[in-house]
Amino acid sequence: MTDVPPSFDVIVVGARCAGSPLAMLLARRGHRVLVVDRASFPSDTVSTHFLHQSGLARLNAWGLLDRLRKTGVPPLRQMLFVNGDLSVSGFADPIDGITEVYCPRRTVLDSLLVDAAREAGAEVIERFGVDDVLFDDDGRAVGIRGTTSDGVEREFRGRFVVGADGVNSVVAARVGAEAYRTVPATGFVYYSYFSGLDWDYQNRTRDERQFASCWTHDDLMMVVVMRKRDAYREFRADVDAGFQGVIDHVAPDLGADLRARGRREEPFRAIHYADNYYRRSHGPGWALVGDAGYHKDPLTGYGITDAFVHAELLADALHLGLSGAEPIDEAVAGYARRRDRDSAGVFNLTVAMSELTLSPFLGAVLTAVSQSPGYRQKFFTMVGGGYPSEEFFAPHNLAALYDEVGTPAAGRILPAGAGAP
Ligand SMILES: Cc1cc2nc3c(=O)[nH]c(=O)nc-3n(C[C@H](O)[C@H](O)[C@H](O)COP(=O)(O)OP(=O)(O)OC[C@H]3O[C@@H](n4cnc5c(N)ncnc54)[C@H](O)[C@@H]3O)c2cc1C
Structure with missing residues (x-):
């Protein structure tokens, strides 16, 4: 070992959509944060890059949306979904004041996030690959070990370690975070x-x-x-x-x-993207965020938006713990529960849509939606993250939709159970 390991409040592994916002939000609250990534930015990654209004609302709240707009990415204010002969077009209501969506290149978006973390006071180390998580004798995560691009091994110690290192998360593997609700990718x-x-x-x-x-x-x-x-x-x-x-x-x-x-x-x-899954995302001294802890088929374009939303939730929990307002592991367990609860609707819808064939239920709903201007608006607002899918697909809401457009009895298909579709 060549140097004395420095000490941080939080060490974040992975500096893209989940890691950099988390580091930024914690550093802005005065915490000492290290964020490392094996990439060097600007850096592309194999991912398309559609951002929903609810994700853009987080960027706006963090003071970064105007910065993104200034990169010249064009705004989009109309969407079209076609499935077979069924066609639905429109756009969501404003969501937290956001009236457009964007599809920014990851080279641009991810660099903007890394820069914002650095500006907030987080220490950012690029070209540093993490090989291991360090634990104390009680099994609590206390740091990381990794290798620089020159082949130098280094250790860093912190009060808390977060894996924001994507689907092949080394942190998840080292802490033994088991997957649940796994659905094979299609x-x-x-x-x-x-x-x-x-x-x-x-x-x-x-x-x-x-x-x-x-x-x-x-x-x-x-x-x-x-x-x-x-x-x-x-x-x-x-x-x-x-x-x-x-x-x-x-x-x-x-x-x-x-x-x-x-x-x-x-x-x-x-x-060939990874399966849909959740991973246990909290444990003694560690947490997972972004794709490291929760991943679903890319087809609904929700990975980046969810990474933003959940990075903010985790930052709030860690702040509670670091400031002594709540035991840190309990606060982080609360983050994971809330993430699971809030993301279930998007997860279920994404898994259903990833079959690339509409189920009879989704076919019935979308056929009715295509005939109702009010429900089209609600549908696109749900897609943008401004209306919970559980409410949209709730039996009473769908019954009112079927009534409005006069769906015949045989076509009035309701969800199979809670958490549907
Ligand atoms: C084909 C495809 C299309 C997609 N399209 C969309 C879309 O349109 N809209 C959308 O919102 N989402 C989309 N997604 C999902 C989106 O890419 C992810 O949800 C999002 O990138 C997750 O961000 P993250 O920060 O959690 O992880 P990542 O973006 O995967 O970042 C993880 C970072 O961790 C670093 N890292 C990993 N291991 C280590 C290590 N051991 N040491 C150091 N650093 C490490 C990596 O270098 C990387 O920079 C798509 C995904 C795919 C595969």
């Missing part, structure tokens, strides 16, 4: 960035094939294609043809447009 994703297209923000699905498009930085349109895993081998044999084939199949006019005018400006990014 799909794979290919995406890239195109010039020459002027499509709307849209998400279209037909016959277990899906694509979505969204404007992002540099006048480019992000286009993402999703299919079920059984199609992977065939798709991978000719990615250009597979990508084009999905759009041709789902929306032939846009397929023709892509062929005629679209120019792919960057290589395809591809991923």
Whole structure:
């Protein structure tokens, strides 16, 4: 060991959507925070990057939304969902004053977050890979051990260790955080960035094939294609043809447009993403946040938004503990309970949608929604995070929807149980 380990209040492993906001919020409250990442920023990652209004509201509350707007990312104020012959378009009510959504490149967004953590007073160390969590004799996490890009091993000690290190979390593995509510992933994703297209923000699905498009930085349109895993081998044999084939199949006019005018400006990014899961996210001296502790299919675009929301919840809990208002492990256990409760609706909806086929229940609801301007508005507000999905899908709410649009008795399908769909 080459140096005396410094001491921090909180050590955060991972500096993207969960880690940097957590570090920033704690540092702003005067806590001594270290955040480390094996990446060096600006850094891309294999993830599309749609941000819901409820996530943007967190950025706004932290004073970072105007900074994001100034990066030139275009605002989006209209959404289109198409599934088979069913089409629903509209946009949410303002959510905490946010009237638009964005799809910022991760190179831009993640750097902005890392900079904000540093400005708040957190110590940020890039190109540092964590190999281990350190424990005291009672099994309490007390620090980390890792390696710099030059191969130098270093240890850091802190009162609390947080894993914000994504789906393959080393912290989760070392503390033995078991997974629960695991649901196997169903799909794979290919995406890239195109010039020459002027499509709307849209998400279209037909016959277990899906694509979505969204404007992002540099006048480019992000286009993402999703299919079920059984199609992977065939798709991978000719990615250009597979990508084009999905759009041709789902929306032939846009397929023709892509062929005629679209120019792919960057290589395809591809991923067989991880299963849907929760992991136990609190224990003696440690916590997990972001994808390290809770992950779901990317198709509803909620990972970044949830990482923001849950980083703030965890920062509040850690502050209670560090300031002596509550025993720290109890405060953090409360964070994990609240995260699980508040995220269940999005988790269930995401898992249901990831089948790329509407269940009879979702088909009935969306058919009715497409016929009611008021419920369309409610639906998009739910999608944006401004209205709980549990309330949207509650039997009394759906019964009123079916009444309004005159759904015949046979089509009035209600949720199977609590926590549905
Ligand atoms: C194909 C795809 C598309 C997606 N699209 C969207 C979308 O449109 N909108 C949305 O909101 N979400 C989307 N997501 C989900 C989103 O990417 C994640 O939910 C989000 O990145 C989680 O943030 P995080 O900070 O928890 O983890 P990550 O972004 O994974 O960051 C973890 C960080 O930890 C670092 N790290 C890991 N291990 C170590 C270690 N041992 N030592 C040091 N550092 C370490 C990594 O370098 C990384 O920087 C998508 C995901 C995928 C796979």
